[in-house]
Amino acid sequence: MTVIVAKELTTALAALREHDDARLIQGGTDLMVEINFNHVKPTTMVSLRDVEALRTIRTDTAGILTIGSGVPYSVIEGEPVLSAIPALAQAARTVGSPQIRAAGSLGGNLGTCSPAGDTLPVMFALDAMIHLNTLDSSRVVSIHDFMTGVKRSVRQHDEIITAIDFPIVRGWQGYSKVGVRNAMVISVASACLVADLENANVRIALGSVGPTIIRCRESEAWLKSTQDLSAGQSISIDVANEFGRRAAAESSPIDDHRSTAEYRRHAISVLASRLLRKAYQ
Amino acid sequence: MSANEFYSLRVNGKTHQVQDSWVGESLLYVLRERLGLPGTKGACEQGECGSCTVLMDDAAVCACLVMAATAINSEIVTVEGITTDSTLTDVQQSFVDEGAVQCGFCTPGLIVAVHHLLEKNPQPSEFEVKEAISGNICRCTGYGRVFAAVEATIRSRNAGK
Numbered sequence: 518m519t520v521i522v523a524k525e526l527t528t529a530l531a532a533l534r535e536h537d538d539a540r541l542i543q544g545g546t547d548l549m550v551e552i553n554f555n556h557v558k559p560t561t562m563v564s565l566r567d568v569e570a571l572r573t574i575r576t577d578t579a580g581i582l583t584i585g586s587g588v589p590y591s592v593i594e595g596e597p598v599l600s601a602i603p604a605l606a607q608a609a610r611t612v613g614s615p616q617i618r619a620a621g622s623l624g625g626n627l628g629t630c631s632p633a634g635d636t637l638p639v640m641f642a643l644d645a646m647i648h649l650n651t652l653d654s655s656r657v658v659s660i661h662d663f664m665t666g667v668k669r670s671v672r673q674h675d676e677i678i679t680a681i682d683f684p685i686v687r688g689w690q691g692y693s694k695v696g697v698r699n700a701m702v703i704s705v706a707s708a709c710l711v712a713d714l715e716n717a718n719v720r721i722a723l724g725s726v727g728p729t730i731i732r733c734r735e736s737e738a739w740l741k742s743t744q745d746l747s748a749g750q751s752i753s754i755d756v757a758n759e760f761g762r763r764a765a766a767e768s769s770p771i772d773d774h775r776s777t778a779e780y781r782r783h784a785i786s787v788l789a790s791r792l793l794r795k796a797y798q
Numbered sequence: 799m800s801a802n803e804f805y806s807l808r809v810n811g812k813t814h815q816v817q818d819s820w821v822g823e824s825l826l827y828v829l830r831e832r833l834g835l836p837g838t839k840g841a842c843e844q845g846e847c848g849s850c851t852v853l854m855d856d857a858a859v860c861a862c863l864v865m866a867a868t869a870i871n872s873e874i875v876t877v878e879g880i881t882t883d884s885t886l887t888d889v890q891q892s893f894v895d896e897g898a899v900q901c902g903f904c905t906p907g908l909i910v911a912v913h914h915l916l917e918k919n920p921q922p923s924e925f926e927v928k929e930a931i932s933g934n935i936c937r938c939t940g941y942g943r944v945f946a947a948v949e950a951t952i953r954s955r956n957a958g959k
Contacts, residue, residue, distance in 0.1 A: 549862065620863060745838075
């Protein structure tokens with residue numbers, strides 16, 4: 518087995534081209550568990566840990582925060598993300614423990630592409646764009662097209678996720694998840710809600726309740742058609758609860774070792790209702 | 799850089815050669831089995847328990863989730879390197895005084911996590927202490943005595959100023 522510790526992005530990209538068996542490792546919080554338990558035995562590893570170019574947060578485009586795929590969650594929890602994309606900072610703070618947040622990154626969440634990935638609902642609610650590079654090309658893919666199934670994405674073998682664009686939206690936004698305790702929990706159900714006051718609409722995306730993250734387009738459309746969602750409005754408890762019921766109906770959970778489909782649907786209705794009331798209180 | 803069977807790591811201020819290893823080994827395994835530093839404990843090997851907490855480039859991480867060969871450019875500090883003299887640190891002494899140690903398995907990880915917290919944040923709130931050790935599982939103490947030890951350390955440091 519060989520480990521290539523890249524310092525430059527091009528070194529890592531060249532290694533992917535050269536080795537068909539190469540696997541990328543960033544923080545290691547998913548892959549090392551599989552290696553420790555002999556579930557996978559990689560033969561070539563490409564480490565992105567020391568690629569500084571992936572660890573930057575940029576604001577060069579107006580209205581967009583671009584976060585490098587290797588920026589650890591311990592950084593995302595704080596400024597400037599906390600003020601610009603509060604739901605993302607909140608989701609980052611719910612990941613694992615301080616030890617996990619010092620290692621894990623958005624690139625890892627996207628690379629693994631688990632429906633329980635904590636930051637993925639935030640990307641879906643904000644219509645984030647994913648930058649992918651190869652040695653000689655680059656493309657930008659909407660998160661809605663990026664994730665195709667449970668641990669499946671459109672990323673090709675020779676591509677590296679370099680950065681994620683998050684639109685900065687004016688209005689309340691938040692992320693909530695349900696699990697057995699606060700720390701070190703893989704979510705049983707999660708939701709990110711974004712109130713876009715400029716366009717008077719609300720977006721909501723759900724995690725852990727389907728093969729991909731689910732954007733509740735019908736619930737969003739129902740809410741917009743029945744409520745004034747501009748600044749200064751309030752939402753009644755009845756409307757919030759109906760919104761919660763509709764969001765739960767759009768989820769598609771299963772029974773597994775972490776919870777049941779029935780409980781997950783109930784959890785989504787409560788999370789969606791509470792998030793909406795917080796957004797317009 | 800490509801790491802094969804031979805590479806070196808910076809641990810506790812010294813350069814250590816790692817030899818005859820499989821390069822997929824975790825930092826936890828390499829510290830304990832290759833470098834003779836058994837202070838860092840291994841339990842869950844999936845980042846859940848925090849007993850293998852070490853400092854890597856000044857961040858507290860789970861050594862079980864670090865592929866050792868990827869840490870060749872990093873400075874690593876283990877519980878053995880928290881202090882250079884042979885006496886206990888104030889954090890360690892507070893753990894003893896407050897009875898925050900029972901079976902002892904989580905203790906090295908907690909000691910590293912608490913040292914790291916107090917270095918970054920000398921006057922943490924109760925919530926910040928809880929958050930800082932939320933990745934360290936202790937099944938004996940119920941955490942009350944661990945919190946007491948952290949408080950005692952802060953009190954003695956404040957008094958010493």
